[in-house]
Amino acid sequence: MIIKILLISAALGVAVLVLREKAPRQQEALRRAAGLLVVLAGIIAVLWPDLTTVAANAVGVGRGTDLVLYLLVMVFAYAALTTAQKIHRLQYDITVLTRELALLQPARSEGGEVLPRSEAEPAVRSAAKQEQP
Amino acid sequence: MSMQDVCVIVPVYNEAPTVAKTVSDLRQTFDHVVCIDDGSRDGSAELANAAGATVLRHVLNQGQGAALRTGFDYVLRQTTAAYAVTFDADGQHLVEDAQRMVDRARAEAIDVVLASRFTGRTEQMPFAREMILRAAVRFTRMTSRLEVTDTHNGLRVLSRRAVQRIDLRMPRMAYASELLDAIVPAGLSYVEEPVTVIYTDYSRAKGQKNSNAFNILFDLAVRRLRAVQ
Numbered sequence: 001m002i003i004k005i006l007l008i009s010a011a012l013g014v015a016v017l018v019l020r021e022k023a024p025r026q027q028e029a030l031r032r033a034a035g036l037l038v039v040l041a042g043i044i045a046v047l048w049p050d051l052t053t054v055a056a057n058a059v060g061v062g063r064g065t066d067l068v069l070y071l072l073v074m075v076f077a078y079a080a081l082t083t084a085q086k087i088h089r090l091q092y093d094i095t096v097l098t099r100e101l102a103l104l105q106p107a108r109s110e111g112g113e114v115l116p117r118s119e120a121e122p123a124v125r126s127a128a129k130q131e132q133p
Numbered sequence: 134m135s136m137q138d139v140c141v142i143v144p145v146y147n148e149a150p151t152v153a154k155t156v157s158d159l160r161q162t163f164d165h166v167v168c169i170d171d172g173s174r175d176g177s178a179e180l181a182n183a184a185g186a187t188v189l190r191h192v193l194n195q196g197q198g199a200a201l202r203t204g205f206d207y208v209l210r211q212t213t214a215a216y217a218v219t220f221d222a223d224g225q226h227l228v229e230d231a232q233r234m235v236d237r238a239r240a241e242a243i244d245v246v247l248a249s250r251f252t253g254r255t256e257q258m259p260f261a262r263e264m265i266l267r268a269a270v271r272f273t274r275m276t277s278r279l280e281v282t283d284t285h286n287g288l289r290v291l292s293r294r295a296v297q298r299i300d301l302r303m304p305r306m307a308y309a310s311e312l313l314d315a316i317v318p319a320g321l322s323y324v325e326e327p328v329t330v331i332y333t334d335y336s337r338a339k340g341q342k343n344s345n346a347f348n349i350l351f352d353l354a355v356r357r358l359r360a361v362q
Contacts, residue, residue: 095199098199099199099202102190102191102203103203107178107182107189108187109182
């Protein structure tokens with residue numbers, strides 16, 4: 001059945017995304033085109049509901065609603081995953097900012113001596129150098 | 134021996150009941166104590182500052198790993214310290230232990246001195262905690278190729294070289310394993326020193342929950358998986 005191949009490869013694609021550090025750089029144009037395509041397909045499916053069954057039969061699924069459900073699951077998994085990764089990256093960026101901010105303004109203590117600053121030494125690690133998580 | 138070139142890093146998150154005493158005890162021996170206030174909302178930062186610590190403030194809570202990393206960056210960028218000591222704010226470590234560990238690092242020219250509560254003396258450790266820690270030790274010995282008898286102990290001494298080479302990027306508490314895992318690949322020498330860890334009602338309530346062991350394993354497993362790609 002064609003649908004099995006399609007669904008399993010989609011599931012594997014999601015699995016690859018889980019294991020990758022970052023989602024592949026997404027082509028903005030491609031995403032927009034895909035979005036418009038979904039809208040178009042939605043309108044067509046509303047106007048001619050039987051067409052979903054035709055499409056379903058073509059890939060070896062009995063009912064059109066089942067095909068729509070399968071697609072929904074895959075799209076949802078993809079969306080949930082990329083959103084989670086985006087939040088992860090944001091969290092990491094916030095950590096970098098918070099740490100840099102802390103380093104900018106150390107509150108010296110009254111009695112505390114201050115170690116001589118290491119001017120000669122270049123900053124070994126700076127935020128600019130840090131890769132994404 | 135002089136402790137002029139030692140910077141003690143104390144991560145602090147809502148430790149108002151103990152932080153002042155911890156800092157002033159440390160200041161008896163160490164000239165430079167830096168508290169990384171990880172977004173405390175109980176005035177810990179002011180208490181630490183008044184007790185004699187330099188305070189770096191995370192405006193948002195970012196976890197202990199991030200706090201230590203800020204401390205390490207401070208040591209590298211803004212000081213010439215030869216040694217960094219990490220020390221918990223909840224009063225479970227003894228300053229003498231830290232001092233002895235620094236002396237040993239210096240005398241034997243060792244990069245990393247780790248504290249062990251299992252070769253040392255541990256006061257009133259709950260049984261379940263001991264079981265989990267012993268399992269964690271076995272796990273660490275397998276994964277980091279270190280001959281250690283303790284893990285996730287907040288007391289450590291690192292040479293400047295070690296601070297430069299160890300890069301922490303794990304979230305939450307998994308950084309402790311990450312730090313240990315980095316020692317062998319970075320070509321650093323290490324040794325364990327027996328220490329005393331005091332479990333008080335406060336540290337038990339404030340410290341890590343046993344169930345957090347699962348979270349640490351999860352974070353580590355995700356890192357392994359991602360390292361494969």
